[in-house]
Amino acid sequence: MRLDGRFGRFGGTYVPEILVPALEQLEAAFLDAQEDDAFEAELVDLLVNYAGRPTPLTRCRNLPGTIYLKREDLLHGGAHKTNQVLAQGLLAKRMGKKRLIAETGAGQHGVATAIVGALLGFETVIYMGAEDVERQALNVFRIRLMGADVVPVESGGRTLKDAINEALRDWSASFEHTHYLLGTAAGPHPFPTMVREFQRVIGREARAQIVEQSGRLPDAVIACVGGGSNAIGLFADFIPDDVRLIGVEAAGRGLAGAEHGATLLRGRPGILHGAETYVLQDADGQIADTWSVSAGLDYPAVGPEHAHLMETGRAQYVGATDGEALAAFKALAMSEGILCAFESAHAVAHALKIAEEEPDAILVVGLSGRGDKDVAQAEKLLSA
Amino acid sequence: MSRYARSFELLRTRGEGAFGAFLMLGDPDCQTSALLLDTLVEGGADMIEVGIPFSDPVADGPVIQAAAKRALESGVRVEDCFGLIAKFRAKHPDVPVGILTYANLVVSRPGFMRDAAEAGADSLLIADVPQLETEPFAQEMVQAGLEPVLIAAANTPRETLRRIARLSRGYTYCVSRAGITGTHADGEFDRSLVQRLKDEGAPPPVFGFGISEPGHVRSALHAGAAGVICGSAIVRLAQEAEQPGRRIAEFVSAMKAATAQPAAVD
Numbered sequence: 001m002r003l004d005g006r007f008g009r010f011g012g013t014y015v016p017e018i019l020v021p022a023l024e025q026l027e028a029a030f031l032d033a034q035e036d037d038a039f040e041a042e043l044v045d046l047l048v049n050y051a052g053r054p055t056p057l058t059r060c061r062n063l064p065g066t067i068y069l070k071r072e073d074l075l076h077g078g079a080h081k082t083n084q085v086l087a088q089g090l091l092a093k094r095m096g097k098k099r100l101i102a103e104t105g106a107g108q109h110g111v112a113t114a115i116v117g118a119l120l121g122f123e124t125v126i127y128m129g130a131e132d133v134e135r136q137a138l139n140v141f142r143i144r145l146m147g148a149d150v151v152p153v154e155s156g157g158r159t160l161k162d163a164i165n166e167a168l169r170d171w172s173a174s175f176e177h178t179h180y181l182l183g184t185a186a187g188p189h190p191f192p193t194m195v196r197e198f199q200r201v202i203g204r205e206a207r208a209q210i211v212e213q214s215g216r217l218p219d220a221v222i223a224c225v226g227g228g229s230n231a232i233g234l235f236a237d238f239i240p241d242d243v244r245l246i247g248v249e250a251a252g253r254g255l256a257g258a259e260h261g262a263t264l265l266r267g268r269p270g271i272l273h274g275a276e277t278y279v280l281q282d283a284d285g286q287i288a289d290t291w292s293v294s295a296g297l298d299y300p301a302v303g304p305e306h307a308h309l310m311e312t313g314r315a316q317y318v319g320a321t322d323g324e325a326l327a328a329f330k331a332l333a334m335s336e337g338i339l340c341a342f343e344s345a346h347a348v349a350h351a352l353k354i355a356e357e358e359p360d361a362i363l364v365v366g367l368s369g370r371g372d373k374d375v376a377q378a379e380k381l382l383s384a
Numbered sequence: 385m386s387r388y389a390r391s392f393e394l395l396r397t398r399g400e401g402a403f404g405a406f407l408m409l410g411d412p413d414c415q416t417s418a419l420l421l422d423t424l425v426e427g428g429a430d431m432i433e434v435g436i437p438f439s440d441p442v443a444d445g446p447v448i449q450a451a452a453k454r455a456l457e458s459g460v461r462v463e464d465c466f467g468l469i470a471k472f473r474a475k476h477p478d479v480p481v482g483i484l485t486y487a488n489l490v491v492s493r494p495g496f497m498r499d500a501a502e503a504g505a506d507s508l509l510i511a512d513v514p515q516l517e518t519e520p521f522a523q524e525m526v527q528a529g530l531e532p533v534l535i536a537a538a539n540t541p542r543e544t545l546r547r548i549a550r551l552s553r554g555y556t557y558c559v560s561r562a563g564i565t566g567t568h569a570d571g572e573f574d575r576s577l578v579q580r581l582k583d584e585g586a587p588p589p590v591f592g593f594g595i596s597e598p599g600h601v602r603s604a605l606h607a608g609a610a611g612v613i614c615g616s617a618i619v620r621l622a623q624e625a626e627q628p629g630r631r632i633a634e635f636v637s638a639m640k641a642a643t644a645q646p647a648a649v650d
Contacts, residue, residue, distance in 0.1 A: 001516065014487050016443045017514040017535040018562055020544070155449065161440065168442045173563035271487040271512070272440065284462045285492030286439040 001027055005189020008311065010304035013188045014271050015168070022175035027190040029091050034197070039090060046086045050119070051076040053083075053201065057209035057364070062335035065355025067348075068213070069367040070206045070234060073340055079369030080230045081112035081183060084198035089116035092179035099123040099178040103167045105132055105160035105226065106296035106343060107139025108369050109183030114148035116181075124148035127166045129159035132295045138373050157289040160226075160299045164273050184227025185303035188274025192232075192303050199233025206364055207237050214362055220244035220354060223366035224346040225317065226261065226296050228303035230368035235315065244316065247306060248346045250292030251319030259291035263302040264310050264317040270301075277304040293322035293381070294342035294374075320349040326381055328352055329371065341369035342377075386531060387480040387506050388554040391430055392588050392610055401643035402555075402611025403601065404590060405429035405618055405636055406484070408451035409436055409468050410460030412623075420622055421472050423629050427636030430643075431480040432472070433613055434505075436465045438486040443511040445566030447616040451623070462493055466503040473504025482507040482533060482554065490521070497528035507554040509533040515544050515551065522551045533557055536581060536589070538574045549586035556586045558609065559593050566616035567594050573607035582608070598642035605643060614639060 001024055005011050013023060033039040047053040055074050060067040072080035092100060100122040104110030110126040117124030126143055130152040133140055140150050156162035164187075171180040185195040203221075210218050221238050223231035225247035235245045252260030260266065263278045270279035272287060280288040280300035292298040309315035320328070325342055328349035332338050340348065344367045351365045371378070385393075395402050405424040409417050424432055437452035437460060444452070469481060483505050490496045490510055500508060508530045513521055515534055522532040531553035536545055538560055548556065558581070560573045578589045588610030595601065596617035604612045618632060625631035 013514065013516050014512045015514060016511055017540060017544075018537045018559060020514045020516060021539050021541065155453075156439065165440050165442050169445070169564050172443070173561075173567060175562065268492070270492045273442070274512070276491075279488065279492075281488065281492055283493070285489040286456065287488070 002031060007305040007308035010276050010307040011189060011192060012276050015188045015274050016172060018172055023188055025095060029095050030190055030194045033091055043087055043090060051082050054205045057206055060336050065359050066362045067351050067355060068210060068364045070202060070364060072368050073370035077112045077115050079108040080202060081109045083201055084195050085112040085116045087198040088181045089120045093120060097177055097179040100181050101125045101167050101170050101178055102181045102183055103127045103163035105298060107136040107373060110143045111139050113181050114143040114146040117148050118146045126150050127153055127163040129163050130154050131158040135377060136295055136373055184229040185232045186227040186275060186301060192305055195229050196232045196236055199229050200236045202233040203235060203237035206234060210364055217241055217243055218364045219361040220246055221364045222246045222347045222351050224248045224297060224343050225306060226299050228306045230366050232303060232305055234366040247315055247317045248350045249317055249319050250294060250297035250346060251321040252291040254321060255319055261290040261292040261297045261299055262319045263300060265319055272301040275304045277307045278302050296343040318350055320346040324349040339371035340367050341371050342374045344368045391480050395430060401605040402430040403640045403643050404431040404433050404611055404613035406433040406613055406615035408455055408619060409434050409465040410455035410458060411451040412454045413458045414464050414468055417468055418471055420632060423633050424636055425476055425479055427633040428640035429636050433482045433484055436462060436483055436485040436489060438489055443564055445564040445616060447619050448565045451619045462489060466499050469503040469505050480506045484509045487512050497524055497530055501529040507531040507533045509557055515548050518551050535559055538577050545580055546584050549584035552587055555588045555590045556581055558589045558591045560591060565593055571600050571603045573604045575607040578608035598638055601639055601642035
């Protein structure tokens with residue numbers, strides 16, 4: 001490896017030896033592409049003319065306080081995932097791979113990977129926990145419509161964690177012709193660094209837009225954190241600024257119990273899926289089953305850079321419960337006419353709390369995805 | 385001299401390769417595990433490899449995954465696994481015992497290595513710690529009295545093999561084909577990997593992954609290996625056979641018989 005892949009004491013490359021050469025090949029392709037104007041030009045063309053960048057920064061008209069939404073929900077595919085998937089798709093081409101595999105939780109990363117598979121001509125296989133296949137049926141259908149296979153994973157808690165396990169197993173046997181298109185800023189090096197760089201565009205645009213629209217930097221930037229890719233993408237360009245960075249984890253049915261996905265708030269350091277990071281686990285180190293109403297935040301580890309940002313105090317991490325997220329989902333729909341993803345609703349929920357305490361604070365909220373996938377579940381939950 | 389070194393030396397004088405047999409500890413419960421461990425030795429296994437079950441075994445195929453799941457569902461804790469090793473060690477003072485497990489158990493449970501060594505384990509292989517990340521783990525193992533075992537794959541570059549040779553003891557776990565445990569090796573074993581390891585002075589090369597019949601044992605030894613480790617095939621018998629003890633004893637003894645090959649020596 002050319003980089004050490006560490007964020008303070010977190011990160012690293014904890015994978016079976018057989019996968020190390022594949023990760024080294026990926027790191028080399030990534031670093032070379034970073035220096036290559038032709039790669040950059042092709043990526044920018046796709047981001048602008050295919051995916052619809054830049055995305056707007058929308059000031060909420062009716063919600064309390066001063067809340068701006070970074071509208072990744074308007075990106076092609078319906079979530080921020082498309083940014084980095086296009087970039088990794090181009091890298092896979094450069095490496096001569098013929099097949100893409102990916103894990104997905106809410107299905108947004110699966111959709112994004114199916115998009116790039118169709119666009120760039122890859123055979124595409126999406127691993128998805130069987131529980132998530134049931135609760136995100138719309139996205140499963142979208143993935144299949146674009147020609148990708150969805151493999152339901154029956155092991156463990158049948159969610160995102162188990163889908164990653166299965167994708168890693170596939171990759172261990174297939175890396176020669178297959179690229180593992182990991183969907184978040186977690187996993188072994190180089191994924192956390194690479195995904196951050198490919199998602200950095202969110203914060204770069206948001207920073208310029210907020211200065212243009214409000215005349216100054218925001219007081220706080222808020223994003224939901226599952227694996228943490230939309231949060232790190234939004235945070236990255238604000239890290240050197242005097243701006244509060246707040247990540248919102250899934251507090252599920254409450255932080256007092258075990259039914260949540262609040263890795264940074266309730267986990268402890270460990271090693272999972274290739275990285276040293278915070279992990280929800282028992283005393284022996286067995287990984288805990290997690291819960292969140294949002295499949296995309298239902299994950300017992302977190303990107304290692306977030307663990308580092310928390311331990312160094314540069315970012316703060318809080319939780320929003322299922323109920324708070326659902327209320328924010330509804331409030332955003334009723335007040336602003338925007339149906340956001342349940343994941344993004346966690347960030348909105350925390351922004352509403354701050355807006356109440358500090359009505360003058362300028363808040364930039366990452367609206368990481370749109371809520372079409374969640375409307376059936378929302379109808380059930382809100383009418384219950 | 386370590387148990388591994390003594391065992392390999394003894395086998396060499398007899399013109400035999402080592403037959404390593406794997407079981408998942410606590411599958412389906414501790415009592416059965418203890419009986420089957422004895423069965424492996426009675427059947428002729430030269431060294432025993434034991435899995436400590438982890439909830440997310442990414443390097444394992446369906447058979448070993450299911451075994452870990454059964455063990456965890458029966459409530460087996462890491463402590464119980466060390467108890468099984470200690471009991472085995474008391475009965476079989478000379479048989480090398482290696483632990484195969486995953487990084488999170490080792491880093492998250494305080495005193496994992498110390499307790500493993502005290503129970504009588506000889507070596508530790510952490511499936512998701514490649515050579516790149518091994519150095520601090522290997523140092524801690526040696527301090528605790530465990531021999532670090534690393535995996536060398538057919539695609540592992542020369543420079544990495546050199547560092548594996550420097551950091552590891554006991555034996556070198558060789559993987560011929562890409563994939564996870566139970567992946568079929570089709571009886572093909574990479575002679576050049578064995579040669580490269582020998583050139584670098586690595587501990588004795590032993591092939592794992594997909595060893596399921598006596599022919600595989602002969603091919604692996606013919607490729608220059610010092611032995612083989614058989615996992616999924618034994619775990620499958622433990623789960624499926626009507627009289628697992630008898631079937632495992634027969635299977636191990638047939639596999640062990642295939643290690644009597646002159647080609648193992650050079």
